[in-house]
Amino acid sequence: MRITVTIGDVTTTETPALVVNLFSGVTEPGGATGAVDRALDGVISQLIKEGEIKGKVGDITLIHTMGKIAPARVVVAGLGPADKFDAQVVRQVSAEVARYLRQKGINEAVTIAHGAGIGGLEPTTSGQAIAEGSLLGLYKFSTYLSPSKEASADLEDLTIVEQDQDRASEIENGVAAGIVAAEATILARDMVNEPANMMTPTQMAEIARRVAESEGLTLNILESPQMRELGMGALLGVAQGSEEPPKLIIMDYRGDPDNPGNNLGLVGKGITFDTGGISLKQPGGMEAMKGDMAGGASVIAAMKMIGQEKPKINVTGIIAATENMPSGSAQRPGDVVRAMNGKTIEVINTDAEGRLVLADALCYAREKGLTRLVDVATLTGAMVTTLGKACTGIMGNNQELLDKVTEAGRDTGEKYWQLPMFDEYKELIKSDVADMKNSGGRQAGSISAAFLLAEFVGDTPWVHMDIAGTSTADRTKGYQVKGATGVPARTLAKLARNLAESGT
Ligand code: BES
Ligand code: MN
Ligand code: ZN
DSSP: OEEEEEESOGGGOOBSOEEEEEETTOSSOOHHHHHHHHHTTTHHHHHHHTTSOOOOTTOEEEEEOTTSSSBSEEEEEEEEOGGGOOHHHHHHHHHHHHHHHHHTTOOEEEEEOTTSSTTOOOHHHHHHHHHHHHHHHTOOOOTTSOGGGSOSOOOOEEEEEESOHHHHHHHHHHHHHHHHHHHHHHHHHHHHHSOTTTSOHHHHHHHHHHHHHHHTOEEEEEOHHHHHHHTOHHHHHHHTTOSSOOEEEEEEEESOTTOTTSEEEEEEEEEEEEOOTTSOOOSTTGGGGGGTTHHHHHHHHHHHHHHHHOOSSEEEEEEEEEEEOOSTTSOOTTOEEEOTTSOEEEOSOTTOOHHHHHHHHHHHHHHTTOSSEEEEEOOOHHHHHHHTTTSEEEEESOHHHHHHHHHHHHHHTOOEEEOOOOHHHHGGGOOSSSSEESOOOSTTHHHHHHHHHHTTTTTSOEEEEEOTTTTEESSOBTTBOSEEOOTTHHHHHHHHHHHHHHTO
16 A cells, blocks of 8 residues: 655545544534535534444544535544544554445545644654554455455555645654554564464574565574584474474664664564474464464564664564474473573473573573563463453563563553562472473463573563563454554564663
């Protein structure tokens, strides 16, 4: 879809559909919606009076203009209550509207910049949210659907109309940023939705190579012999059950080459399929485990975004990619593996493989001199039980960095909630035979997993994001489409920008 910005007046712009909006509780629409209402002899206020238009968030009303104004149709989109309005509402509403237009077979539309007037949003923020919402809301994973099965033509052209020249160019900047964010998020979604026979560790490395090439990042791929040399016994223990060669993918963006210490490391879990290994998972729903590389995918996507946005900070993405398979060569429950930092782990459950591969990836990140670390992983089913799909659970050893993640999420609309790292929980992973065990049993499953990771970051400021719930959506709503969400790619890129700007 193409998104453009033009200067003009909505009532005189020729288009198959004009999108305006309405806050709930408003009886006499103002701004552009008011102008359209007057030009249509008060039909919108009439529909409000009759209770047909309520302005509830996501509500859509279609009005045919019958030649009274230049647009053939007016689409009134509800924004919900004014006191709950923010950029996230614009993302959600833009997505609902885009899908509505597609479903009506309308492939060209004009919209006002939601919220940039009465809503009080900056024009850039509005433009960015419209672009992100529309593009992400129209997302489809149709690679393996025969063309005949595919639905009607897509919405191809969206034009944002604004009267003021300066504000129009601000909206334009926002749209450009929104397109960058949406395209990277879509890359993450595509990788996660792709079946595991296609999205192998080798294929993840290939996609990282393409991103590195197009965005001017340095790429380095470690193969198993190098992993062995480095002593990555935890990662290799997981990989040994699979025929697919593991890859440690390292992507480097140099935005502040004169200050190598000004850096951020993003570490992603890239289990391209998680059968559980010898501690085999139940068959029901196992197909969802093709998405167990969502952390790695979001890191690759964030690196793409960062490569385009060019913040003044050095960012390294590290993705530990391998399959977790049961086989004659697979590791067994009871095996003890030694990670790169020399620490030993008793493998109680081969299905707790994410923390094993991350252990070595985090060691590697530290050896590389990274001074701040954020890891992203579909780590525990317990996280889905605890927080569901509304927000990502975060844990860590540095409150300042945790707060920065939460704050970045407020702008991107990707929510975060911190779980405690009380010392008491650490006991859950005590082992009789090794420095720790990889499963803490049934209690506080997400936190005990984080405690294992903590053993490999030392005192480096670190945040762990458990995206087991948020990496996929059960149903299509707002800008999320059933399947992969691309979370938390936009937040990671925003964090990099915020850290670059604060210069600390
Ligand atoms: N990839 C899973 C976690 C997961 C579950 C992600 C559901 C998304 C949806 C992870 O590797 C896993 O299997 N974790 C185990 C750990 C347990 C054996 C200690 C779990 O959560 O059951
Ligand atoms: Mn597992
Ligand atoms: Zn897993």
